[in-house]
Amino acid sequence: MSTVKEAVEVAVPVRTAYNQWTQFAEFPNFMEGVEEVTQIDDTHNHWTTKISGVRREFDTEIVDQLADERIAWRTVGGDTNQRGMVHFQSLDEVHTRVELVMDVESSGPAEKAADMLGMLDRRVKGDMRRFKEFIESRGDESGSWRGRVTPG
Numbered sequence: 001m002s003t004v005k006e007a008v009e010v011a012v013p014v015r016t017a018y019n020q021w022t023q024f025a026e027f028p029n030f031m032e033g034v035e036e037v038t039q040i041d042d043t044h045n046h047w048t049t050k051i052s053g054v055r056r057e058f059d060t061e062i063v064d065q066l067a068d069e070r071i072a073w074r075t076v077g078g079d080t081n082q083r084g085m086v087h088f089q090s091l092d093e094v095h096t097r098v099e100l101v102m103d104v105e106s107s108g109p110a111e112k113a114a115d116m117l118g119m120l121d122r123r124v125k126g127d128m129r130r131f132k133e134f135i136e137s138r139g140d141e142s143g144s145w146r147g148r149v150t151p152g
Contacts, residue, residue, distance in 0.1 A: 001081075001103050001104065001105045002103070002104050002105075002120060003101065003102070003103050004100075004101070004102045004104065004120055004121050004124045005099070005100070005101045005102075006099070006100050006121075006124045006125050006127075006128045007097055007098065007099035007100070007128070008097075008098055008128045008129065008131065008132045009091065009095055009096070009097050009098075009132075010095070010096050010098055010131070010132050010135055010136060011094060011095055011136050012094065012095075012096060012135050012136065012139070012140075013090070013093060013094055013096065014068050014088050014089070014090035014096040015068055016096075016135065016140055016141050017088055017096040017098055017135060018067060018068045018069075018088045018096075018144075019141035019143065019144035019145075019146075020131075020134075020135050020138070020141040020142060020144075021071060021086060021088075021098070021131075022071070022143070022144055022145040023141065023142050023143045023144075023145075024037040024039050024045050025037055025038070025039065026134075026142055029130075029134055030127060030130035030131045030133070030134040031127045031130070031131075032051075032123050032126055032127060032130075033049050033050055033051035033123065034047065034048075034049050035048045035049060035050055036048040040059070042062075042145070042147055042149070043061055043062040043063075043149055044059060044060070044061055044062075044076070045059065045060050045062075046058075046059050047059070047060065047078075047080075049080075051123070052119075056078065056079040056080050057078050057079060058075050058077060058078025058079055058080040059075065059076050059077040059078055060073045060074065060075055060076065061073060061074055061075075061076045062149050063149065063151055064085075064149060064150065064151045065147070065148060065149035066148060067146045067147075067148070068088055068090070069087070069088060070085055070086065070087050070088065071085065071086050072084070072085040072151075073085075080104075080105075081104070081105040082102060082103060082104040082105065083102070083103050084100065084101055084102035084103065085100075085101050086098060086099065086100045086101075087099045087101075098128070098131065098132075100124065100127075100128060102124065104120060
């Protein structure tokens with residue numbers, strides 16, 4: 001399993017950055033290879049991705065979520081095995097640090113080779129850079145979910 005970490009500073013308040021991240025259907029706007037994310041309920045999403053010509057479908061479950069602080073998830077079905085957490089840290093009234101940490105298990109020979117070449121790391125860095133551009137160009141969030149999910 002590979003661990004990928006990336007952080008960006010965005011020029012929006014922590015509430016805005018967090019709220020936008022809860023809008024999973026918007027992920028294809030800034031995540032390379034993500035074709036669609038469908039929210040099933042408050043804690044489950046269905047993902048369709050296509051990376052390097054390989055299409056994957058999988059489900060994720062949010063296992064810990066605290067508004068303006070963190071969202072943690074894990075896969076619960078499908079072609080992918082991963083878990084991760086995104087942290088939000090207010091730097092001041094209009095700047096937020098967003099840090100993503102993901103553990104991903106490469107599932108096939110092509111994915112394992114891409115992982116060894118650092119492609120996952122580069123993709124995540126690009127996704128975080130595009131999130132920064134996406135939220136800063138909007139100036140506000142497209143929606144929000146302020147609920148709480150506790151581990152257990």
